[in-house]
Structure formats: C-alpha cells, structure tokens
Amino acid sequence: MEITDSRVQDTFELLLHEWRSELDHRLTHLLESDKPPVLYEPIRYVLVGGGKRIRPVLLLLACQAVGGDISQAWDAAVAVELLHDFTLVHDDIMDNDDTRRGRATVHKEWTSDIAILAGDGIFALAYRVLLRTQSPRIQDVLTVFTDGILAVCEGQALDLEFETRPSVSLDDYMEMIGKKTARLMQVSTRVGALVGGGSDVSATALGRFAQHLGLAFQIQDDLLDFMSDEETLGKTYASDIRQKKQTYLMVHALSSSNQNAAQRLRALISAETSGSKVDEVVELFEESGSIQAARQAISEQVAAAKECLSVITQSREKDFLLQLLSYISKRNS
C-alpha cells in the first residue's frame, strides 16, 4: 500500500516532534556537574537553547534507513548536535555575531574567553557521549567524526581567508560551505548508517545525500539572511551583508556578467554598510540575477541529493529523508 505525501508529512512531523523532545531531554540532563560554574553555566545555556536538531535527525533517519535500531544511536545523535554547538560557539566569536537562536551569543552573554572555554568543553563532551555508543564499528565512527571536525575547521579557515582574498569564485565558495556546513551533515548520516549496521555502500550514499542537502541548506541560509526577519531567524537581520560575508549571493553578484551591478556592489561594500546600504545590496543581488541563481543552485543540490538515495531500499525512513530535504530547501528560519 502506497502512502500519500500528506500522510508521510504528518507521520514525519509527529516523529520529528517526538525525537526533538527526546533530544532536548537528553541535552538538558547531559551534565553530571555544575561546577565550576564558569565552565558549566555557559555550556548549559547552549544545551537548553533549542535549535532545529537537523544533524541528529539525519543521523537517526540514516540509522533506521539501513534497518538499524535507533536505541543504539541516541548517544551518537546527541554527539553530532554537540559538535554543531561547539562550532557555533567558536564561530560566533570569530564572526562577532551578537545573537543566535533568538538569544545573546555566549561571548556576548559572558566573554570571549569564557566562550572559547565553553566551546572546548562542548567539544570534549561530544566525544564523551559518542564513546558511550556500543558498536562493532566504533573506531570507524570515531574516525568519520574526527575527520569531519577537521574539515569543518578547514571550512571555517576558508571563510576567514575569503574576508581578505581579492576575489572568490563560486567553486571556492562551494568548497568552503561543503566543509563548513555540509560536512557535518554528511558525518551525521554516515555515523547513523555505521551505527545502524549498514553496508559501506549505504553509508557512503547516505553521506553524499546529506552533503548535497547541506549545500542546499547553506545557500538557503544565505538567502534567509535578508529574506527572513530577525524574529523568525533568531539572529541579526542581514548580518552577512553587514559583515560583507562572501555568501552565494555576494560571490555570484560580484562575478556577475552585469558589470555595472558588480561594480556598484564593489563600491557599496568597500564603504561602511549601514541599514539603508543593506537594501541597496539586496537590490543589486536581484539586478545581477543572483537571487535567481541561488534558487537554481538549491534545486540542483536537491536533485543531486535525491539521486544519491537511489541505492537505498524504499522505506518509511527514505520518504522521511526526502521530506527533510524538502523542508530544508523551503524553510524560512
């Protein structure tokens, strides 16, 4: 019996709600100690701060998609969320972002020093939780996890490098987000497949699926920077534009065939970017076709992601992975 799209959607939303509650519960009860408070107060602040939980959901779905039992995968699911949290805390210092998930960032609520330390602590906690996983593939799981972190650091380094590089190509940009954003999603599905006892072929396919999903996610994120509002987004409106970040839009517009628009954009971002300038930048994105190009790039990544799932046996979880892909490319927060 084939289930309808809306049935899939309803069932998936119920499951998402259930899993997010379980994740919230586990994250809230993770800390065994609250001393010293200088370390554990900011860590707790991060753990209870909510979030979309995309990475652990990807991990759990991948585990089930290969026929695994998710009761063995919860620790790994919490671990990938912690890894994500660690990167956010440190990246927010480097990007000097003031808000995250609708609240002050750790370095704003406390200090940069405390945020460095809290990030380090969350990093170690991620391994502590992951090490609880009972799996014959634990050393492979740890290697995928560890190589992933190094790739995320490389992605963040490229992002910093772009700030001073005279010109950034779309290929450079895709490499950067492939490492900084998509890689951890790839890690999530690969770890889920390994813990679930999946074959290496399935683990690789699910990894590549999440890599494409992650690229779509990040380009959508670049769009949301100025297409969503501060409240929905939980972070500063147009923060990328204000910081002259090399986003898909910026990279595309600067290398646009519309020379006039590219030149005006270059002049705009070489000056201070005030509120009114943000609107002008957005207009130039539109004028140079960059918004359309970003939407097109998202569609391509979504199609590539779907293609990767062809080797995965049809199941409820495969439908859910496709559902998640659809959410991510259409989300507004």
Add this chain to the structure above:
Amino acid sequence: MEITDSRVQDTFELLLHEWRSELDHRLTHLLESDKPPVLYEPIRYVLVGGGKRIRPVLLLLACQAVGGDISQAWDAAVAVELLHDFTLVHDDIMDNDDTRRGRATVHKEWTSDIAILAGDGIFALAYRVLLRTQSPRIQDVLTVFTDGILAVCEGQALDLEFETRPSVSLDDYMEMIGKKTARLMQVSTRVGALVGGGSDVSATALGRFAQHLGLAFQIQDDLLDFMSDEETLGKTYASDIRQKKQTYLMVHALSSSNQNAAQRLRALISAETSGSKVDEVVELFEESGSIQAARQAISEQVAAAKECLSVITQSREKDFLLQLLSYISKRNS
C-alpha cells in the same frame, strides 16, 4: 647488578634525546595538507615549536614500565603532546600571553580568531592520531583521554574564576592545578600503561604518580615565573605576578600568618603592577615564607609520587620515571 645513579642519568638522557628527536620528526611530518594556510600555517608553527615533551615521554615510559612495546605507543604519545599544544594555544589567548617557547604566541603572531581555530584543529588532530593506535583497550584509552580534556577545561575555568574570587585557599589552588596541569600528565601515564597492556592497578598507580609529578611541576613553574630569566624560560618574566595570577606563592602569601606582609601584598596587587612592583611582590613572597612553603610542597608531592611507584616492578623504566621526577622538581626552564 645494580646500576649507579649517574649511569641511570646518562642512559636516560640518551633515551630522552632519541625520543625527543623521534617526536619532533613525527610532529613535523604530521600534516598531510598545507591548505588552507589560514588553518595549517599556525598549526605547523605550533608543531615545530619545540617543547619539553614531558607528556609523551611519560606515556612512553609508562608503556615500557608495564612491559609494553613502545612501537605501539608513538601515536598516543604524539596525541598527548597535541592535546597539550591545543590547551596552550587557547590558554595563551585567555591569559593574554605574548610569548611561548621563546616565540610569539599564535594569537600574537596571527589573531585571536586564527588562534581559536588553530587550537580547535590541533584538538581534532590529537584524536585523529590517537585513533591510529592499535589496542584492545582503545575505547578505554579514548575515555581516559576525553575525560582528561574535560578536567583540563574545568581547571582552566577555575583559574579564570580565581581572577575575580575574593579569596582563594591553598586547597582551591591545588584543585585547580590538579586539573589544569597535572591531569594531562596523569592521562599520559594511564594511556601509556593501557596501550602497553598493563593491569588496571598499574595504570592507576602510574596515573597517580604522574598526578603528583604534575602538581610538583606546576608549583615549580610558579617559582620559575620570577626565579628564572625570560630567555631560559621562553616566556615573559614574572608574567604571573604582572597578571596578578593566583599562583601557589600568591595564594600562600595572601593567606599568610604574616598579616603585615599579606596586607602590603594586597595593596600592591590592587594597583598597576609595574616592573619595580614585581620586585616588591617577590620580597613579600620571601617575607611571608611562601617561597619556602612552595619548596616544601614540591618535596611533598615528589615523595607522594615516589610512593605510588611502590607497586610497579623494578625496571630500568621505573628508574627513568624517578629520574624524570627529579629533573622536573629541579628544573630552571
């Protein structure tokens, strides 16, 4: 046949030289990539920057002391050195230290953002190298390693907390250095014993030995802050005093029964600590008997460390561990 003390010393020094060369070689050739340079240049700078290599030497000695083969332990030895490097890079940002191992610290040579990222990268590299270890106890090894990092973070948090705490007791201080400094030495010998196939009793005994050695090491470090010169030490002279750090000396002197000295010290450190003030602080340390007390505390830790080795079978490596203990408590750099 009993070997003489000077024979032990000579043989140990030869071995130390050999091991340090091997460690330098492995650290220099560790990186598989040099791109992106924003990440790998500062990491390489740290890896080739030398150091006493106490932690890997402890690990290798512990491995041999339980009858293990050190050819299985090199990756773990490199991993504990990397872990130490990661903590130095991040701590130097928090402590705002300008020099380390005779060179500019990473955040001074580059920026704080780059130093945060380089530290994170070294942290991940530590796990990558550790994961190469072939051992039936690998999950235990990883757990000891991970719990150790969290303890080091707690120690650093206590150190930050002490900056604003109205009064710090010697017990508080010993807890702080027990976590911040000694714990990683304990991790080193415990991991060495586990990789070497030692019993849990041996691993615990060697761990406790290194914990006491680490406490002696840190109190000696506190003394060297103002008893050694900048060139020998490779870092800023009297940097602890200038930063009003809660060292063994400071904590002891402030809680000294010599009320007059304690009061003058309090007045001194509430003002700006210029060069001439440093001399006055040192005089007050002397006057309040704190220098003598620190030396006494080192002797006690050395005696406790020796005691821990009583369960370890007599061997050349046991002699070497005692030799290392003796070096550490008498070092001038």
